[in-house]
Amino acid sequence: MTKWWWLVASSGVLLSCKSANEAPKKVSQGETTAIVRDVAPRDALAAKGHPDPGGASSGALPELTGETLYDIGALPLVDDKGANIGFDVWRGQPVLVSMFYASCPSACPLLIEDIQRIEHALPEAARQKVRVLLVSFDSQRDTPAALTQLAKDKKIDLTRWRLATLPETEARTLASVLGIRYRKLDDGEYFHTSVITLLDENGVPQNRVEGLGRDVASLVTALGGR
Amino acid sequence: MTRIILIIGLLVASDQARADSHPSNMARIPGGIYKPLYPASPAEASIQVAPFWLDKLPVTNEEFGRFVAANPQWGRDRIKRLFGDSQYLAHWSGATLVSHEDKKRPVTQVSWYAARAYCAAQGKRLPSEREWELVAGVGTTMLDGAKENAALIQKWYSEPGNRALATVGSRKPNLWGVYDMHALIWEWVEDFGASLVTFDSREKSDGDRARFCGGSGANARDPSDYTSFMRIAYRSSLEARFTTRNLGFRCAK
Numbered sequence: 001m002t003k004w005w006w007l008v009a010s011s012g013v014l015l016s017c018k019s020a021n022e023a024p025k026k027v028s029q030g031e032t033t034a035i036v037r038d039v040a041p042r043d044a045l046a047a048k049g050h051p052d053p054g055g056a057s058s059g060a061l062p063e064l065t066g067e068t069l070y071d072i073g074a075l076p077l078v079d080d081k082g083a084n085i086g087f088d089v090w091r092g093q094p095v096l097v098s099m100f101y102a103s104c105p106s107a108c109p110l111l112i113e114d115i116q117r118i119e120h121a122l123p124e125a126a127r128q129k130v131r132v133l134l135v136s137f138d139s140q141r142d143t144p145a146a147l148t149q150l151a152k153d154k155k156i157d158l159t160r161w162r163l164a165t166l167p168e169t170e171a172r173t174l175a176s177v178l179g180i181r182y183r184k185l186d187d188g189e190y191f192h193t194s195v196i197t198l199l200d201e202n203g204v205p206q207n208r209v210e211g212l213g214r215d216v217a218s219l220v221t222a223l224g225g226r
Numbered sequence: 227m228t229r230i231i232l233i234i235g236l237l238v239a240s241d242q243a244r245a246d247s248h249p250s251n252m253a254r255i256p257g258g259i260y261k262p263l264y265p266a267s268p269a270e271a272s273i274q275v276a277p278f279w280l281d282k283l284p285v286t287n288e289e290f291g292r293f294v295a296a297n298p299q300w301g302r303d304r305i306k307r308l309f310g311d312s313q314y315l316a317h318w319s320g321a322t323l324v325s326h327e328d329k330k331r332p333v334t335q336v337s338w339y340a341a342r343a344y345c346a347a348q349g350k351r352l353p354s355e356r357e358w359e360l361v362a363g364v365g366t367t368m369l370d371g372a373k374e375n376a377a378l379i380q381k382w383y384s385e386p387g388n389r390a391l392a393t394v395g396s397r398k399p400n401l402w403g404v405y406d407m408h409a410l411i412w413e414w415v416e417d418f419g420a421s422l423v424t425f426d427s428r429e430k431s432d433g434d435r436a437r438f439c440g441g442s443g444a445n446a447r448d449p450s451d452y453t454s455f456m457r458i459a460y461r462s463s464l465e466a467r468f469t470t471r472n473l474g475f476r477c478a479k
Contacts, residue, residue: 061465062465065306065308066307172416173342176339176466177308179465181420183266183417183421186273
């Protein structure tokens with residue numbers, strides 16, 4: 001049931017985001033909902049194997065399975081110093097992990113600020129324990145130099161943050177595991193969703209916040225803040 | 227004169243070598259222009275797709291069984307929950323046991339992670355969405371298969387989904403020699419979640435708009451092309467670990 005409404009809702013969101021001056025054949029949100037309902041009745045979709053909500057997570061993020069992400073296999077991360085690091089670079093500490101790209105004009109600065117907001121909301125002892133891993137899907141442009149510059153610009157504390165890149169295939173793997181969707185445009189920019197995931201000391205995802213400028217209280221609490 | 231003959235000979239030989247160097251069960255896709263239903267930007271109303279190779283048939287249960295035998299961590303009872311939901315390979319009777327009837331049917335109840343691992347083990351990869359859609363647009367007798375395919379898909383939608391799947395390759399292939407692009411199964415692509423992703427930097431609050439704003443400023447190329455819409459909507463609703471009864475895949479190179 002839940003997945004069905006997500007399908008309809010996403011088509012609704014699709015249209016609600018359109019600008020006002022559209023091509024003559026504009027379809028309203030209601031019409032699209034009707035199209036989806038009439039042309040592809042729920043039974044047909046469900047029968048054709050539309051994902052069963054009973055077996056999966058209730059939102060658009062992958063289910064928290066209690067398994068550690070440090071077992072997902074070798075990820076060839078290259079950090080801001082050009083060093084090869086493992087995805088479990090911060091094993092033993094709680095880690096906030098997300099994905100971005102350095103030349104991102106708006107979303108990624110907001111993402112970094114959101115993470116910094118979480119840090120500032122924590123008492124000192126908790127803040128000292130938290131680590132951050134930000135992985136770029138733009139290994140072509142996000143060289144170690146570019147990442148170092150970004151860290152400087154955004155006043156990122158590289159003793160507790162690590163910025164790194166992944167090649168295309170592995171970036172897609174990590175994004176799928178974290179529930180992040182992205183699309184590389186032909187001009188080299190990326191459209192992407194933002195999800196901040198908290199991993200515990202063993203790399204097991206505990207909590208997540210999706211979107212930007214959102215309420216991060218749940219992550220703050222999970223990290224020992226109030 | 228001898229030099230010309232030599233050059234022609236070399237060209238023929240290299241062409242033959244190229245043709246021979248690929249498994250016989252892949253079709254050579256010449257590439258072309260793909261027009262997405264929801265272009266990410268006006269500049270992407272037409273996308274050039276480079277030539278590539280695509281499996282002529284979806285991967286079968288039998289083939290996937292051989293992969294699992296060699297890679298037991300992808301077995302039905304061994305797979306991590308991160309990589310496959312509880313229905314992964316549910317229709318198999320054991321770790322690699324496939325019923326005789328299922329052998330030549332397309333493998334389903336496989337996650338994106340499993341599909342990718344299979345393709346990687348063959349030295350291949352999943353096709354991208356644009357690659358898949360380019361091939362899907364072709365008909366059996368004409369390059370533009372839009373009408374023919376829409377009719378076939380509508381018929382498929384009207385059938386009960388729990389009917390047994392046909393074996394692969396039971397229908398006519400399209401003009402490029404590819405079978406079963408429609409009316410058999412849904413298929414995984416590498417970038418399945420990317421179709422409806424855009425970002426509106428002004429949005430900072432409320433619900434889905436901050437998370438995921440689809441098609442901002444983009445027109446649907448053809449709002450009546452609901453089979454394309456359904457495929458995009460279906461793919462966008464998937465998560466990588468999902469498995470379903472009618473979702474399989476094929477590989478590309």
